[in-house]
Amino acid sequence: MRDGTVAAIDVRDLTKVFGGGSQEVRALDGVSLTIARNEFFTLLGPSGCGKTTLLRLIAGFEQPSGGQLLLDGEDIAGRPPFKRLVNTVFQSYALFPHMTVAQNVAFGLEMQGWDGARIGRRVAEMLELVKMESLGDRRPGQLSGGQQQRVALARALANAPRVLLLDEPLSALDFKLRKDMQVELKRLQRETGITFVFVTHDQEEALTMSDRVAVMSQGAVQQVGSPDEIYERPVNRFVADFIGETNFLPAEVEAAGTRYRVPSGETLSGHDPHGHAQGAQVTLALRPERIDLLAQADEPVSGDLAGRVAQVVYFGTDTLYFLELDGIPGRFQVRVQNRNGAQAEFAAGAKVGVRVAADAVQVLVD
Numbered sequence: 001m002r003d004g005t006v007a008a009i010d011v012r013d014l015t016k017v018f019g020g021g022s023q024e025v026r027a028l029d030g031v032s033l034t035i036a037r038n039e040f041f042t043l044l045g046p047s048g049c050g051k052t053t054l055l056r057l058i059a060g061f062e063q064p065s066g067g068q069l070l071l072d073g074e075d076i077a078g079r080p081p082f083k084r085l086v087n088t089v090f091q092s093y094a095l096f097p098h099m100t101v102a103q104n105v106a107f108g109l110e111m112q113g114w115d116g117a118r119i120g121r122r123v124a125e126m127l128e129l130v131k132m133e134s135l136g137d138r139r140p141g142q143l144s145g146g147q148q149q150r151v152a153l154a155r156a157l158a159n160a161p162r163v164l165l166l167d168e169p170l171s172a173l174d175f176k177l178r179k180d181m182q183v184e185l186k187r188l189q190r191e192t193g194i195t196f197v198f199v200t201h202d203q204e205e206a207l208t209m210s211d212r213v214a215v216m217s218q219g220a221v222q223q224v225g226s227p228d229e230i231y232e233r234p235v236n237r238f239v240a241d242f243i244g245e246t247n248f249l250p251a252e253v254e255a256a257g258t259r260y261r262v263p264s265g266e267t268l269s270g271h272d273p274h275g276h277a278q279g280a281q282v283t284l285a286l287r288p289e290r291i292d293l294l295a296q297a298d299e300p301v302s303g304d305l306a307g308r309v310a311q312v313v314y315f316g317t318d319t320l321y322f323l324e325l326d327g328i329p330g331r332f333q334v335r336v337q338n339r340n341g342a343q344a345e346f347a348a349g350a351k352v353g354v355r356v357a358a359d360a361v362q363v364l365v366d
């Protein structure tokens with residue numbers, strides 16, 4: 001780690017290849033990242049990008065084809081799962097159906113040879129932590145999905161692992177419960193101080209819970225950053241497209257690091273972490289909620305784009321406008337908060353101006 005402390009998990013150029021010959025799949029293709037102690041770290045990406053494979057390598061259920069994996073600074077290659085101080089919570093919960101809630105939580109502690117009184121205290125403590133203290137005598141079949149998930153968490157936290165791996169643990173829950181459990185998981189992580197590595201393909205889940213997020217695609221890490229970094233400053237088109245809604249505009253660099261000319265001839269200012277030179281062809285990313293719509297009567301200023309409302313979609317909290325901009329191909333989205341009730345401000349067909357906030361434009365690498 002940069003500050004000299006030892007990372008909870010240090011992944012170095014990790015590769016995992018399944019099968020061989022024409023069947024070969026490179027599930028991980030040289031992944032490097034560090035996860036700090038006490039961090040809520042999320043692996044985010046579409047189905048098949050390799051997030052579960054990375055989790056299974058950390059857990060020890062799979063062996064890497066190349067690269068290194070360090071836990072608290074120690075190379076754990078070849079160490080079996082039960083000797084890694086790493087527990088996993090699966091989407092399916094994997095509770096023992098014939099045991100009570102309390103017996104499920106106690107199971108791992110018994111395997112590790114804890115004495116009865118200590119197990120009793122620990123089980124009570126864990127059930128209190130996940131707010132299940134009154135349901136210790138029930139069997140999993142008598143619990144709701146959310147309650148089963150809490151038991152699975154209590155069981156996985158009981159022996160105080162260094163790292164808890166969570167593989168899409170909320171995806172079987174309905175919308176409302178999932179929201180509640182997001183808050184709950186964050187609380188558990190803060191209260192226990194255990195490093196959480198959370199796998200999801202749900203960007204909202206990743207943004208709301210994580211200290212940092214690694215966005216993955218095709219076996220590679222595209223970007224690692226805090227939720228606001230990856231949302232506000234995506235490095236490439238994949239990240240900008242995968243996280244939230246984005247408008248992409250082709251542009252030419254008019255002045256390096258400051259001004260970008262779009263096909264309508266207007267110039268926008270923008271943020272370019274990649275240092276493109278003057279004359280370079282680039283793609284600009286603009287978030288729909290960072291853009292203001294102007295009535296035709298408003299006085300346009302330099303950089304304002306002009307166009308027509310093609311479609312209006314009402315979302316309750318906000319309204320999404322699809323625009324056709326003069327001189328710019330494709331559709332352009334603007335999201336406006338409905339502060340003044342349900343009435344959409346502009347109807348389909350209305351001529352409008354588009355004002356882009358000075359710091360709202362991100363220049364992408366590709």
Ligand SMILES: Nc1ncnc2c1ncn2[C@@H]1O[C@H](COP(=O)(O)OP(=O)(O)OP(=O)(O)O)[C@@H](O)[C@H]1O
Nearest residue numbers: 018019025027046047048049050051052053054201
């Ligand atoms: N045991 C295996 N044998 C062969 N190929 C595998 C195996 N496990 C995973 N793969 C392949 O490796 C790639 C990455 O799979 P992985 O399960 O890690 O993706 P994921 O991002 O977790 O996807 P999902 O969200 O669908 O679980 C996929 O192409 C998958 O088909």
